[in-house]
Amino acid sequence: MRMDDFIREVENIAPLELQEPWDNSGIQIRAGNNEISKVLVALEINERVIDEAIGAGADMILTHHPLLFEEIKKIDSNEVAGNHIVKLIRRGISVYSSHTPFDKCIGGNNDYLGSILGIEDIGPMPGEESAICRIGNLASPMTCAEFAEHASRVLRIEKHFFHFAGIPDELVSKIGWCTGAGAEFLDTAVAAGCDLFLTGDVKYHTAQHARDLGMNVLDCGHYGTEYIFCENMRSKLDKFYNLDIIQSRVNINPFAAI
DSSP, rough: BHHHHHHHHHHHHGGGGGOOOOOEEEEEEEOOOOOOOOEEEEESSSHHHHHHHHHHTTTTEEEEOOSOOOSSSSSOOHHHHHHHHHHHHTTTTTTEEOHHHHHSSTTTTHHHHHHHOOOOEEEETTTTTTTTTTTEEEEEEEEEEHHHHHHHHTTTTTTOOOEESSTTTOOOEEEEEEEOOOGHHHHOOOOOOSSSSEOOOHHHHHHHHHHHTEEEEEEEOHHHHHHHHHHHHHHHHHHOSSSSSEEEEOOOOOOOOO
8 A cells, every 4th residue: 555545544534734733743754665565553662662563564653652752953873762763764664643633533542532431422621622632421420439440440451550639439420531641631621510530641739739629530641541542543444455454562551560
């Protein structure tokens, strides 16, 4: 399949114009291979993912997190990012990233997370201008503790990776969420009438602010809320009978229990 045709199909799913101004979605590396036959879908690039792509014979990696976020002033193979770039180009592996476009799009990360959690009446969170966050209702109220157990089970993430600020035995029904790092939307979730806000990367002072506001916050981790990109994107691309779509099996969660 022509690479440009594949990129066009990805952007039909998650239009590039949806990306936030600070984002760098789109082509990251065009390694000169105009035709592609095997694509590895991964959350992000690291050494193990590159080796996985090489071992699988992939000629393209499709990621959620961009490989290139900031301006690059040099490519040095002695540095981590430079080594990744050099290795990918030498192996003829191109890279495309769909970050905030896939967070926002219909059926993307946030819609998919809501469906996994069994949340009903999913829609954009009122007052949230970027259109990343979602809001919806549980079929039946749960306590915060019960919801955390439920989230751990359906996300297949052990609960010791979670953090919670709030009242564990408080009943909740209206849930707001933002995959990845969405703590900045806490006040918007409060204004939207959420009983609980789920996201990742919640900092200490944000958790204190949530307690002051009386908002329950469940931090399921950046990885815990976004690794689902791989299975979700792969399922959307399986329709290409002339292209082999592989879901990465590398566990890139940087955290471990000790």
